[in-house]
Amino acid sequence: MSQRKVLDSISQLERPRIVQLRPNLFACCFQLMKLLPARFMLDRAEDRGELGAGNLICETTSGTFGLALAKLGAIRGYRVKLISDPAVDPYLAARLKSLGADVEIVAKPAGAHGFQAARLNRLREVLDTNPGAYWPQQYDNPDNPLSYSLVAENLAELVGQVDCLVGSVGSGGSMSGTARFLRDVFPALHVSGVDTHGSVLFGQPDGPRTLRGLGNSIIPDNLDHSQFDDVHWVTAVEALTAMHKLHIQHGLFMGPTSGASILVADWMARTSPDKIVVAMLADEGHRYFQTAYNDTWLASLGGATEAQPTNPITISSPLEPSDRWSRYRWGRREKDHYQISEQRIAS
Template identity: 55%
Template sequence: MANINVMRNLEDFENPRIVKLSDDLYGASFFLMKLLPARFMLERASDQGLLKPGATICESSSGTFGLALAMLAVQYGYNLILVSDWALDRHLHKRLLELGAKVEIVDKPARSGGLQQARLNRLAEYLKAIPGSYWPSQYSNMDNPISYGKIAEFLIERVGKIDCLVGPVGSGGSMCGTATFIRTLFSELNAIGVDTPNSVLFGQHGGKPISLSGLGGAFVPSNVDHTQFDEVHWLTPVEIFHATHQLHRLYGLFMGPTSGAAYKVADWWSRKNPGKKVVAIFPDEGHRYVETVYDENWLSSVPGWPAPVPKEPVAVNAPTQEINVWSAYAWRGRTLDQVLTSQVSTNSHTPPRRVSDSTSLERDLHRQYRATTSTEKARDARLVFLSRDDCASVSHLDVKPEQRQFVDPLYTVFLELQRSSHHENEHPCAVVVCDEIVGFFVLRERDALPEWASSDAITMHSFRIGQPYQGNGYGKATSGLAVDWILSNRQYVNRLMLAVNKRNSIAMRTYLNSGFQETGINYCGPAGLQNIIEFKLR
């Protein structure tokens, strides 16, 4: 086993400097916060035999995680390939090249998933072509949040009891990891995540470019544990840039815009809660932003600059509301599914959980598809086809905490279905037992197929069995129901295909025991490496 001390040359750069901003407000100011998770991931990969000496590290990055990997790679003799896009600023690009990294810029969006998925597709090609290559996958690698246990310990040693932790949310590692560990000592910690409008991390609809590096995202990483957050705040770019300059002018802290965002919210919370200790996470310094955030000419091109900014947030009733000013929502430690589907349930007249002949749910017109299984309860399982407005009907299908990283939030699934231009070839389905909905999945065919599927296939997505219904054989029964429906209704289809996260070993065993076979195809998705499996029908 490798010596875990071999990658500690840069360890002194990992801990933040603690700056007291007022009586009870502290800033945790990092040189480069991503050094810690990058080092921890590489160490763990080395210990597990996934990263060999002199091997090639491959990652998709346009920000500081790529820089952290480059610094570590040059220290310890690894090769590094980074796949990025236009968001990579020229100074960072030049620095990465100076450190010996190979940087490839992708400019053509993927058929689905845009530039983010195009980058991952190119990454998959490198991983396949280079034997022994390693993908850290910061958005799905659980070592990312785990690494921040060190920061939690450091903060407690320096500050003592922490009443509130505030930080920007991107990959989810820093805020979720630090909050998790602090709560082992201080269970009443208030954790506030800072996001920006049009980011989908906490329920905004997305679809528009996000102009802030390191804040928000176009997809929800599996490392974002929504149950860690008590509040979520959204700040506009203009508000964030104002706060970044204020942090510099008032305290001499030359930080990036994500730090300014955290400072603005933490300062507000501290003033509202005197006597409570607040720590704000400041992820990186401002050198990357000299020609943007700290340049008046550039700022003058930002819409709304230099308009006055609010001194406190506007409370919103739902995270899905359109936001164009500093806003806050009481998240209260719930999952993304719980928050978003509660909004749908509140506004919907569709009765959840149960299906009867009088409901508006669309039954299959050809025949009833019932499972053939030895499990008594699962024998009565059948499929009911849903409409794109039936999210409330399946909103009760929460899964176990350890399974959440592998399933898409239901609200997001239905929102994508509503926005899709392939309505005729996308089929949301409920698994029903005794008129009660116990599971859900989506079938896709023809022009709705993902890039990894063959043209003679139907693919299954977003499959889940609700936690109270697990252990009754419904998962295996669902595979049979889907196969039965395809055989009866789609003569051109020769296989049922789906992607299973490589880390989801339990699901993989279940599928293989149900007749699926591995194809040998791997797919890089936002949630990590996926194994493509298939059930051959003919």
Template identity: 50%
Template sequence: MVALGADYFRALETPRMARLAPNVFAAAFPLMKLMPARYILDRACADGVLTAGTRIVETTSGTFGMALALLAAARGYPLTLVTAASLIDATYARRLQMLGVSLVVSPDEQGNGDQRARLDEVNRIRRYEPGSFWPRQYDNPENAIAYARLAELLVRTVSKIDYLVGCVGSGGSLCGTGTFLRAMFPDLAIIAVDTHRSVLFGQPAGKRLLRGLGNSVLPANLQHDLVDEVHWIGAYPAFREASRLLRQHGIFQGPTSAAAALAARWVARSHPDARVALIMADEGYRYVDTVFNDAWLAKLPGWSSPTLPEPILLSAIEPASEAEWTRFAWERRSLAEVVGAHSDNQEPAPGRS
């Protein structure tokens, strides 16, 4: 068993600080989710909740699961990950299994990640193994607290920050980093990047082509009243931005990071005197055969249609196509204030414990 706090994989959770424009500073991570995964496991060990031989069980759409897999393998914990058929590819599954992961793949006929079914499966496994540890990435406040280190790195690199831009899935990275930064810079504007047919900011759930952000349930770690503006970015603009980042900056990040970069570049153009910090969470290796493959892209319906150079400002929340990019002034309000206290999209995930 590796000692508590062992420094394995530290380089993977340390971002490259890149300048994408005179006023855009990006924290480009090899594997950002190592930051909260390590912090959560270390705290659980220190509290005596996670002991030698304890099985870890979690639901994941990708990178948090890989972070847990690396740490569990190094520290000697058995690990079960629950994912959906639409989220896992054969190559990624093999990487997890090489690290000793027991992988449970839930059917996903709707193609939206089926988070509710995955959470049900996590609870079933925990009933079968009552001593197991559930990191609860969506609800565990330690997820957000872990990003104090990222906030410090950004301040050291950028100094004063006017805008923070990042994608939202569990809510941990954007809300955690934003909370720490706003304590230093009260006027900081926080821009949340989501994708169409994600329920996080009031859209109805549906099939999503752009993965790694968005959700089909509402995580407790998402603090809506921190957010000034929401951008919903379809898969096609994100895919194009991923290729542009590689060609023009030598930055090989996944389409989730590219979506955030697209929004950050627009913010920087709109506010040329502002200093914009950008969180880029994932590398591009999972997407070599898809997002970075011209033959695969050419088969997408409507791929040849041009991408708008800027987002469409919405007066009401509504989904759009994978080729579109929209934005909405959230103005630091709660979800209930924006979409109504009785919205069907507000139902939290079941099985919280």
């Protein structure tokens, strides 16, 4: 049996469950969202002859894309080296290593672009000394957003009319890709991107981010700004409060970025009862059990996890200071709107 056939036996893991939370609100729940683009990228690389049996796959990641690559590498017999930084969750790092991945942590940031630049610099060193190694480049590889045609197809078939799509933005692949394909069917689709304060993706200055798994310090090629009607910036405490409510009220055990997405999607469903809203929920909560689901860890963030706002404030510019859930009407503008500084690192 071929490697591709073996993979088919577990490929259902990449398909989301569609759960109806209220008459006009649906959750598109992934066990591990990044498994879909990672599998698609490797398939395309194999088909193009860029990736062969036993080759080295090397990527910079501190999140679930690394977990997806580690799983696929173990199944298909590839060597996997992941370059990360001290922010990587230690339980995730241990899981990556248990799957056979070589995890290297860069110790120091590099200039204005911080650990993102340091990780990329180290990645290039590894690639230079390993001819034939494959770099998926999740931020810039067009196969990333292309893979989400499957998700758009599932939503159109299982939900029917989709009026509003809501989801967190990091690499840009999931939301840009799903929105692009859904608009072929539903041209009036409203798309809301969910970011966090300190992320440069939609015009804010680079800064520290407590909420991990979304946002970025660089602007990926895969982020298509023209797909987004509005942008929401959510704090860690607001996202985690919504995540816990999702678990308690609906039994969905999801991660922090899912909390950020459901916070915004629930508001849209409440304020637009005639619209069908879909929230993209990126991964389950198991790897956050010692952090986001731990009361001691939550207390260390500061701020109560109850009495959080149920509505955003609307701001007039991405540069307008705010320390709470904020919304800006982006209007499907290109990435140079408000003179977003080009902070991505040349690859």
